[in-house]
Amino acid sequence: MIRVLIRGGRVIDPASGRDEVSDVWLIDGLVAESPDSDLAVDLEVDATGKIVCPGLIETQAMLQEPGWDDDETIASGMAAAVAGGVTSVACLPETQPVVDNRAAVEFIRQQAGRVGACHVFAIGAVTKHRQGEELAEIGQLVEGGAVALSDGKRPVANAEVMRRGLEYARMFGCRVFHHPQVPELVAGGVMHEGLYSTLLGLGGMPAEAEEILVARDVALAEMTGGSLHLMTISTAASVDIVRRARARGVDVTASVTPHHLVLTDAEMQTFDANCKVDPPLRSEEHIKALIEGLVDGTIEVISSDHRPVPAEEKELELDLAPFGIVGLETLLPLCVRALIDSERMDWPQLIALLTTGPAKVLGVDKGTLGLGAIADVVVIDPDVEWTIDPAAFRSRCSNSPFGGWQVRGRVESVFVEGQRVFCIEDSD
Amino acid sequence: MTTTSDDQPGTPDGPAWTGKHLLGLQDLSAAEITAILDQAAEFKSRSLENNQKLDLLDGTVVANLFFEPSTRTRTSFSLAAKRLSADTIDFSASGSSLSKGETFIDTARNIEAMGASLVVVRHSSPGAPHQLARRIDAGVLNAGDGTHEHPTQALLDLFTIREHRGSFDGLTVTLVGDILHSRVARSNIWGLKKLGARVIVCGPSTLIPPRIEELGVEVSHRLDDVLGETDCINLLRIQFERQRGAFFPSIREYTHFYGMNSERLKAARPDVMIMAPGPINRGVELSQEVADGPHSVILDQVTNGLAVRMACLYLLKREQDRGGVR
Numbered sequence: 001m002i003r004v005l006i007r008g009g010r011v012i013d014p015a016s017g018r019d020e021v022s023d024v025w026l027i028d029g030l031v032a033e034s035p036d037s038d039l040a041v042d043l044e045v046d047a048t049g050k051i052v053c054p055g056l057i058e059t060q061a062m063l064q065e066p067g068w069d070d071d072e073t074i075a076s077g078m079a080a081a082v083a084g085g086v087t088s089v090a091c092l093p094e095t096q097p098v099v100d101n102r103a104a105v106e107f108i109r110q111q112a113g114r115v116g117a118c119h120v121f122a123i124g125a126v127t128k129h130r131q132g133e134e135l136a137e138i139g140q141l142v143e144g145g146a147v148a149l150s151d152g153k154r155p156v157a158n159a160e161v162m163r164r165g166l167e168y169a170r171m172f173g174c175r176v177f178h179h180p181q182v183p184e185l186v187a188g189g190v191m192h193e194g195l196y197s198t199l200l201g202l203g204g205m206p207a208e209a210e211e212i213l214v215a216r217d218v219a220l221a222e223m224t225g226g227s228l229h230l231m232t233i234s235t236a237a238s239v240d241i242v243r244r245a246r247a248r249g250v251d252v253t254a255s256v257t258p259h260h261l262v263l264t265d266a267e268m269q270t271f272d273a274n275c276k277v278d279p280p281l282r283s284e285e286h287i288k289a290l291i292e293g294l295v296d297g298t299i300e301v302i303s304s305d306h307r308p309v310p311a312e313e314k315e316l317e318l319d320l321a322p323f324g325i326v327g328l329e330t331l332l333p334l335c336v337r338a339l340i341d342s343e344r345m346d347w348p349q350l351i352a353l354l355t356t357g358p359a360k361v362l363g364v365d366k367g368t369l370g371l372g373a374i375a376d377v378v379v380i381d382p383d384v385e386w387t388i389d390p391a392a393f394r395s396r397c398s399n400s401p402f403g404g405w406q407v408r409g410r411v412e413s414v415f416v417e418g419q420r421v422f423c424i425e426d427s428d
Numbered sequence: 429m430t431t432t433s434d435d436q437p438g439t440p441d442g443p444a445w446t447g448k449h450l451l452g453l454q455d456l457s458a459a460e461i462t463a464i465l466d467q468a469a470e471f472k473s474r475s476l477e478n479n480q481k482l483d484l485l486d487g488t489v490v491a492n493l494f495f496e497p498s499t500r501t502r503t504s505f506s507l508a509a510k511r512l513s514a515d516t517i518d519f520s521a522s523g524s525s526l527s528k529g530e531t532f533i534d535t536a537r538n539i540e541a542m543g544a545s546l547v548v549v550r551h552s553s554p555g556a557p558h559q560l561a562r563r564i565d566a567g568v569l570n571a572g573d574g575t576h577e578h579p580t581q582a583l584l585d586l587f588t589i590r591e592h593r594g595s596f597d598g599l600t601v602t603l604v605g606d607i608l609h610s611r612v613a614r615s616n617i618w619g620l621k622k623l624g625a626r627v628i629v630c631g632p633s634t635l636i637p638p639r640i641e642e643l644g645v646e647v648s649h650r651l652d653d654v655l656g657e658t659d660c661i662n663l664l665r666i667q668f669e670r671q672r673g674a675f676f677p678s679i680r681e682y683t684h685f686y687g688m689n690s691e692r693l694k695a696a697r698p699d700v701m702i703m704a705p706g707p708i709n710r711g712v713e714l715s716q717e718v719a720d721g722p723h724s725v726i727l728d729q730v731t732n733g734l735a736v737r738m739a740c741l742y743l744l745k746r747e748q749d750r751g752g753v754r
Contacts, residue, residue, distance in 0.1 A: 199614070318553055318559075319553040319554075
């Protein structure tokens with residue numbers, strides 16, 4: 001028997017609507033009632049003034065294994081996750097070889113199981129080799145444990161293939177995660193097309209490239225009755241299309257990243273490739289619309305869109321440097337800055353976007369502190385200020401434009417299945 | 429030895445030019461631009477017109493790093509350095525060399541380790557000189573970065589206009605052609621606006637980038653509409669190598685609307701200046717007789733380019749020696 005008592009914190013559990021100061025007991029890996037007798041406690045954490053909530057859930061991370069384990073491994077990605085308060089990570093199949101078959105899914109689960117620091121869920125490819133031409137063996141991917149299907153950042157450009165993917169995946173109760181972007185409208189693109197791309201002479205990625213496929217995908221989801229998840233939308237019209245589709249009852253969900261909420265395309269004036277992300281950083285009016293979408297429930301998920309890129313590749317010319325920000329370890333404080341510090345929402349709303357929303361989209365039984373639930377728990381100090389230092393990341397890469405940022409809100413302790421897997425005092 | 433350090437343009441508090449790098453005209457003030465033009469004027473009369481070599485950069489190593497093919501800019505920079513008695517290293521790599529191996533920053537650091545204190549960079553990727561400037565100690569001169577800026581080209585255009593017209597007040601300059609892919613256009617817009625000229629950009633709608641008006645320029649799609657109000661026409665080269673896909677139906681149609689020929693010259697102001705950054709596509713942007721005609725200042729531009737590049741190299745080195753860092 002392992003007993004953990006987290007004492008006196010503000011317990012926020014969006015799944016049950018709970019928000020009260022209380023003790024939380026974790027007994028033998030499960031959230032438990034307070035025991036009647038005076039049983040010995042193995043670990044007691046004083047959470048006075050802290051927030052106690054379910055472990056955060058990441059819906060799309062690149063863990064780079066198999067294929068690019070110089071840049072990240074499942075193990076280093078898991079370490080980065082728990083340092084960011086994330087206890088469940090879904091990883092995209094942008095690997096080499098691609099996770100488009102059952103054996104590849106099982107490899108990921110096995111590697112994750114060996115480390116065991118947190119839960120890892122595999123997302124299988126929608127199409128073979130992520131080529132967008134033929135469906136992958138979706139049924140066997142699901143049997144092997146894939147929780148969702150996606151070709152990662154490569155859009156399924158062919159509408160017929162996307163239609164069949166949604167139809168076929170529906171049979172297995174699986175959601176299709178899509179990166180909506182018309183490839184030919186963003187070819188050669190580096191940043192949002194607008195005033196700053198004009199000033200800098202950098203290739204533009206117009207907002208409409210995203211919006212056209214958001215509209216197409218919504219129409220296909222409506223037509224097929226399939227379940228669609230639009231990964232990290234970034235424009236005002238995308239939010240609007242999703243909002244109207246959901247009002248009609250279309251099964252469409254969407255996520256945003258924190259970096260799209262705190263940075264604009266003006267940032268590219270630094271010519272810092274760490275600001276090169278896909279979708280690109282947009283302008284203020286898009287940020288405003290994304291936040292409105294989060295506040296009114298149109299967008300149910302915030303994802304760090306964790307994409308490790310080694311320094312030598314981010315030092316290439318902007319045209320050549322890969323897209324991506326390494327995000328797991330800055331997820332929470334950036335959300336705090338974008339949404340709590342700006343008083344756009346309260347803590348229970350934010351935590352829902354990082355727990356219950358992602359759990360629903362992935363279709364996994366996680367993200368709650370209900371009695372008997374798997375004891376994945378995070379203790380957050382909501383007020384402490386700290387400075388982001390990419391050199392200290394647990395991820396193997398440090399491609400972040402947030403180095404030196406003064407932020408508020410920090411993960412203090414993380415429990416997975418009732419075991420403490422991260423503690424800020426040990427890490428300093 | 430000839431010295432110039434006692435009669436620098438500038439305020440009583442110090443010289444107008446204090447920059448460590450020359451990355452673009454967007455960041456420069458009118459005073460800084462004027463300081464370069466004044467220095468160039470001095471070099472033009474002291475060195476170029478007398479065919480006199482100056483020893484101002486004696487002992488300095490200037491590296492020309494051209495990651496994109498170029499003939500005239502590279503030659504011009506190289507000769508400018510030699511006219512100032514600098515030693516030069518020329519490095520050319522076709523395309524962005526670098527698979528997984530040496531990055532362009534590594535290349536520059538290697539050249540710097542050979543003693544170069546000024547590095548002239550031409551690159552197909554916007555921002556490459558800015559990335560470099562953060563990583564090396566040498567002064568960086570942008571000799572054209574993708575479709576972003578080409579400051580020395582704009583400076584020599586400004587120099588040529590000023591030489592012919594004396595001032596920019598009340599002057600209208602029209603940039604014609606492929607504005608979208610033109611670094612020359614961007615640098616010209618910054619420079620001309622800062623010095624007080626009116627700027628029109630004229631080209632097919634597919635080659636005008638979004639929100640360009642916010643830079644303070646007027647947009648036209650018909651050269652014939654703006655000819656009569658233009659003092660200087662700068663005919664940008666169609667950048668066939670930068671265009672992906674079709675931006676206009678045919679060269680014939682382009683020339684029909686935007687080509688400068690004798691007929692259009694008749695409709696233009698009698699004292700109109702015809703400029704082109706070169707290399708020109710004869711018969712496309714401008715006809716043979718216009719290119720070689722009396723209104724053309726195209727070869728003046730080439731000579732002035734030498735003077736402007738001498739000025740840029742000299743001013744950067746002077747600030748380096750002074751220890752001034754901006």
